[in-house]
Amino acid sequence: GNSVTQMEGPVTLSEEAFLTINCTYTATGYPSLFWYVQYPGEGLQLLLKATKADDKGSNKGFEATYRKETTSFHLEKGSVQVSDSAVYFCALTPNTGGFKTIFGAGTRLFVKA
Amino acid sequence: ETGVTQSPTHLIKTRGQQVTLRCSSQSGHNTVSWYQQALGQGPQFIFQYYREEENGRGNFPPRFSGLQFPNYSSELNVNALELDDSALYLCASSMDLVNTEAFFGQGTRLTVV
Numbered sequence: 001g002n003s004v005t006q007m008e009g010p011v012t013l014s015e016e017a018f019l020t021i022n023c024t025y026t027a028t029g030y031p032s033l034f035w036y037v038q039y040p041g042e043g044l045q046l047l048l049k050a051t052k053a054d055d056k057g058s059n060k061g062f063e064a065t066y067r068k069e070t071t072s073f074h075l076e077k078g079s080v081q082v083s084d085s086a087v088y089f090c091a092l093t094p095n096t097g098g099f100k101t102i103f104g105a106g107t108r109l110f111v112k113a
Numbered sequence: 114e115t116g117v118t119q120s121p122t123h124l125i126k127t128r129g130q131q132v133t134l135r136c137s138s139q140s141g142h143n144t145v146s147w148y149q150q151a152l153g154q155g156p157q158f159i160f161q162y163y164r165e166e167e168n169g170r171g172n173f174p175p176r177f178s179g180l181q182f183p184n185y186s187s188e189l190n191v192n193a194l195e196l197d198d199s200a201l202y203l204c205a206s207s208m209d210l211v212n213t214e215a216f217f218g219q220g221t222r223l224t225v226v
Contacts, residue, residue: 004155036217043119043203043219044156089155100146100169101205101215103155 002027006090006104013080014112021075021107023064023090031092033057033066033073034101038087047075047088080111117206119218126225131192134221138185138206144168145187146215147179150201162187191223199225 007022025033032051036044048057053068062077073090090104116139126132138145144163148156158171162181176192185206191198201222205215 041219043117043217044205045217046214049214091155100158100161100171101156102158103148105155106153 002031002092002094002102004090004092004102004104006088006107009087009106009108010110011107012110012112015082016079017111019075019077019080019084019109021088021090021109023073023075023104025071025073025090025092027071027092027094029095030068031094033064034091034093035062035064035073035075036089036091036103038089038106040086044089080109082111082113085109085111117204117216117218119202119204119221121221122219123222124224126194126223128194128196128225130194131190132194132223134189134191134202134204134223136187136189136204136206136218138187138204139208139216140185142185142206142208142216144207144209145181146205146207147187147189148203148205149173149198150203150220152200156203159189194225196225199223 003026034049035047037047048059050057050066056065064075087106087108089106091101093101118137120135146161147159150156160170161168165181178190181187201220203220205217
């Protein structure tokens with residue numbers, strides 16, 4: 001079946017450090033891949049997405065590249081800020097239609113000033 | 114601001130009771146999905162509605178049911194509440210089945226005591 005595995009948190013970084021949150025997936029065909037962010041007390045916000053192999057999604061300094069060969073979609077940011085502290089979810093939507101999105105367990109990021 | 118609103122934001126119920134959670138989607142969005150997010154976990158897909166009919170269901174018992182209305186609002190009903198039903202319930206809407214971007218509401222925090 002379809003599944004998403006992402007690195008366990010929490011991840012604690014100092015401001016301006018480099019961020020990587022690993023995400024791998026299992027799916028048939030070519031799913032669409034997403035990163036969502038959840039700030040405390042809020043719902044999920046779409047951060048970025050990629051819909052086919054080798055696509056790079058980017059937004060607010062975050063990037064992730066759809067790697068079919070390694071079934072990965074790792075999230076990166078060159079210089080994190082305190083305001084990036086949140087929980088990050090990797091997710092996929094199978095290419096069979098609809099959006100029965102499957103989420104990873106989430107990775108909590110703390111950024112210290 | 115995603116244009117998706119949920120009510121109430123918080124709710125406390127007693128085991129065995131019934132609850133109705135509400136979601137107002139963006140105008141024109143024909144598809145709505147509901148998710149359960151337990152503390153520290155990723156969202157789990159409950160079911161999806163497309164044009165007022167159930168279009169798919171996750172691994173949840175029949176006491177979880179839903180409705181979607183022509184005015185882009187929807188409901189999640191849970192009967193015979195159990196302690197393990199305590200979670201954040203999220204709805205997500207999309208313009209159509211083939212549009213894979215989901216817009217999430219802020220969620221309803223349900224506590225069952």
